[in-house]
Amino acid sequence: MPMTTTVSPVPASFVPPVDPAAEYARVHARFAPIFARIAEGARRRDQERTLPHEPVRWLDEAGFGALRVPAAHGGAGVSVETVIRVLVDLAAADSNVAHLYRSHLGFTESLRWQPEAVRERWYGRIAAGQTVGNASTERGGNALGTVNTTLGRDEAGVWRLNGTKYYTTGTIFSDHTRVSAALDDAPGRRFAVVPVTAVGVTVEDDWDGFGQRLTGTGTATFTDVLVDDVDVLDRVVGSAEAVHEAAFFQLVLLAVLAGIARSARDDAATLVAGRARTFNTGSGLPFREDPLIQQVVGRIAANAFAAEATVLAAARSLDRALVGAPAATGAGEEPAPATQAQLRAEVDVEQAQVTVPELALAAAQQLFEAAGASATSTAKGLDRHWRNARTVATHNPAVFRARAIGDWYVNGTPPEGLNAIGDARPSPGSRP
Template identity: 70%
Template sequence: MTITLKASEIVAADYSTQRARFAELFSRIAEGSRERDLKRILPFEQVAWLDEAGFGALRVPQAYGGAGVSIETFARLLIDLAAADSNVAHLYRSHFGFVESLQWQDEPIRRSWYELAAAGKTVGNASTERGGNALGQLNTVLSYENEAWVLNGEKFYTTGTIFSDYTRVSAALQGKPGRVFAVVETKAAGVKVIDDWDGFGQRLTGTGTTIFENVHVDAVDIFGREASGAEATHEASFFQLVLLAVLAGIARAARDDAAQSVAKRARTFNTGSGLPFRNDPLIQETVGRIATKAFTAEATVLAAARTLDIAIDAAVGQEPDENGHRPTTFEGHLAELAVEQAQVSVPELAIGAAQQLFETGGASATSTSKGLDRHWRNAQTVATHNPIAFRARAIGDYFINGTLPEGLNAIGDATTVPSIT
């Protein structure tokens, strides 16, 4: 049965109302972010708080028990959370990507998973393999054995899975072309989640290994995946928008740490003006430049989010073809281009803000106990998810030649070696 909230229970989907719902919780999460990073304490408790508060149901329609917020409002809330702890915001990427994909599914599937998300259940990610798979191919295989579907394989970069109730696995179908998604419980027999992520940033996202050994999968939990069209275009853009929101949150955290440390600093340099740092015009200017980077990053992310709101309305509103597919709309291509342009600018802004933070203090700012380096480490780590050079080239090709961005929708070992002329 579809969950329908009573009028008195429906919470407004606007940003100010939702911000008020989560403000105190975000503050509690921020209080321990530095210590968690220093001691590498995975945020299981903080994730549980958010799940219980309904954070994972932000994009679930109100008719199914969720908040039903727009993509722009979602992005604003994610930036708020990332400013509190970028790791926690990042690890929800897979879950929100899964929830976003449900709008393309048939009603029984939508209803089932929306209601689970509204009840606080979350879905992680298990798509990428560490190596050894050719581009477009996967070593993780879903096979039909003894009248049952069985999953076998090993994944890396399984962000969020260690915190989640389920994980969405990208797999090849044995003996058939193409790939599918299989959704399995993280505590199911044969699933092993390993905390072996050793990146120097975003240390607490659970971005490690997940192994699947003869895991049984119900047929209803196997989803087809579109390699092109409106669904694939929107999914790719949405996943990247989440990372951009995380980067904007990191820039804001760098701004706040810069301002707070300068405001209480008593020491100055013998080569300076002799004024307290909070009154020194050069230090004020530096903090102002950091704040401007944070503002520009956030404004860029929200502008891109608005284009995605327009695009998804246009995509879902169009009639599918005889195969049930929806082509990418004009609005979808504009949103894709907007996100790609944000991918070129936002990482540089966030990394710049985090780096410039150290211009507002002396050598004491590099003390490990202060944890100020985590902003740069985290921003740099998130930025590596989308190499700027590839995005900038695609944008240039579009404006010069009118070539629409085209992704490979797969990760693996390159299969051809281009000739060099």
Template identity: 65%
Template sequence: MSDKYFSENLALGAEYQQLQRRFAPIFARIEEGALARDQERILPFEQVKWLDDAGFGSLRVPAEFGGAGISLETLGRLLIDLAAADSNVAHLYRSHLGFVESIRAFDPARRSEWYGRVLRGETVGNASTEKGGNVIGTLNTVITKAADGTWRLNGEKFYSTGTVFSDYTRVSVAVEGREGRSFALIPINALGVSVFDDWDGFGQKLTGTGTTVFTDVVVPDNLIFERTVGTLEAITEAAFFQYVLLAVLAGIARGARDAAAALVATRKRTFNTGSGLPFREDPLIQAEIGKIAAKAYAAEATVVATGRELDTALNEALETGDISGAHRGELAIEAGQVIVPDLVLDAAQSLFLTVGASATSTSKGLDRFWRNAQTVATHNPIAFRARSLGDYYINGTIPVGLNAIGDAKSEANQAAKPE
């Protein structure tokens, strides 16, 4: 391998280490109350503010605009650290961090404006998915021209992750008179915006993944953005959103590893069917902890390698103007999505093999690792990702990132236009 390879990776390591030292105390504070927040369903507003004040949401703003311009690999490593402390907090930043990635495709004036807003601490949530009734590729959330000449937004979104913690939410919309999908940036305190914390999932309960309703909301022209299929931004955006989820999963595995080790280290009780040794000295129990640690390591290593692949694909496309190679990032994501969920769910499940019935006590909250991992893993049907990956290696079919959810098309609605 070349000296350039080693120097570049040493630089990445130094970048992460510097930021890790900066954010580690904040992550530790966040971890202190994670169990209590999960048990009492307390949304982490205070914890999000700590991170916002420390500039966590602006780390990917390019250096030429005054940001840190860190790599995707480094961001993934930090997200793993944060998810190990509280997977809810890491997950809810997905929407904002994805928005920051999209700014790159804005026109120069708006790019400068929004990078500046992000650097000043403004954050953006998500309002993309509708609960039902929209044929895939279409939306029921629409912006229309009112009689007074203003644009008005009406509709309802679910899975609005991060919106309740943010200043704005990015809304996927259909705009009257325009083809395909667009998106609008809407202040969450605007007249006609209602945000509800009604997410009822058994895991990731504190991500603000609820309903947002828009009733005749006025939308200025400069807050409506076109969304073009086939661009670099469209290709990499889908991969980035899934990358964050993989990092969250890897962080959950690390959290399960640490919880299992801590539990065994202090346990005094044993079973007559065992060796008679304290659990911390029992070779069989040590082996179970080792297996959990290995699965956590494999998940984390996969995410780091995926981040490196995303960096390479994106940087090459930006440097050369050729976006054909950007799909390699999606391939890396799909490979990660096939393997990482199983590793993490196995690690979270194996935690219960290390102690006994006492591990199921609700006061310990050890089930949260499995619940949270399962909830994150269900964001994408793994079978679809495995099929896509196999199709590429067999037939050379370019993979398509996840960018639309809706009702399947039937004979009655085949005429519906795609995005």
């Protein structure tokens, strides 16, 4: 007989607040002083390539990682909209720090659909300040939809994890990391959550990208790492959990881009306000009074505004989709499929994925139109906005998202969130 799905009531802590503005104001007031401290050292850290261990500690101690943990489990229980707004604020202070929390916040989102024992275990840890990084992507050699990292039981029946991951963003700052792995004796993929300090775990900061250089992205190696039974988690593509988490993961990156655009706006305004030099080919007025330069700053501000407004609209769509969405299932039960509202929210995030990167990149580029060659001084560090925005924008190619959106509107085809990266299969008739 086919297994039936038991849908639990939606916890009250996941229902969007009656007054989201008031909720955000409370959370913003709590973290704004920390964000200001983080912003003070952002340029120096980028120039010296200093990993932000201290800013991460400040945030962890203040409960940043528990914003989406339900209040009943010791967290703040805030809405998706509020956590995304706060992420934009953090990204404006330092886009690297906001980005490195992506995996942890995504893991926290996924707990909503996990069995009670898993929720109890991890909500408590996260509320106590522990964090979870990411170890999903492999550098090559794995076919699309598969991974070379394996999870199997040894002769004593204990789970053992083996493999190498790249792009392990946030793991070097975290207490645990969530690893995607193939089971030795079963199809599909699972997640194994292991302590970063466990025997057999090695984490390297060898990311060599020109942007987002301080996210702790790099290589993680797992050699016969022991995994508790309760920390082996199912992963089902197309389920309510998978669709929501894929959309949330992308939304975090878009929040980072919106924060970068805001920071470019603020730097442009500060640069122009304090500039005395001008060009004979211009109006002869100080830059702060020149209408053409004011227009440039105005366009940067408009791009930043549009980026943030788009991101928050997508966040509200995810909040709406969670109301009435299937929650956790019991042991042995099939995961509930995504609802129509969740698919609609995924489309909204994908539409933002097409537009927000362009807005952020334009803001970062136009920053240099508001000043002369002196703005390119490495001491000013203004290039980091474009480098960081360009790097974040590469994570989920917009051309694929645009095609999926068109297929949704034309043919009603449900979108597929990004859930796998690997070697492409040869097309029929292709040459060897």
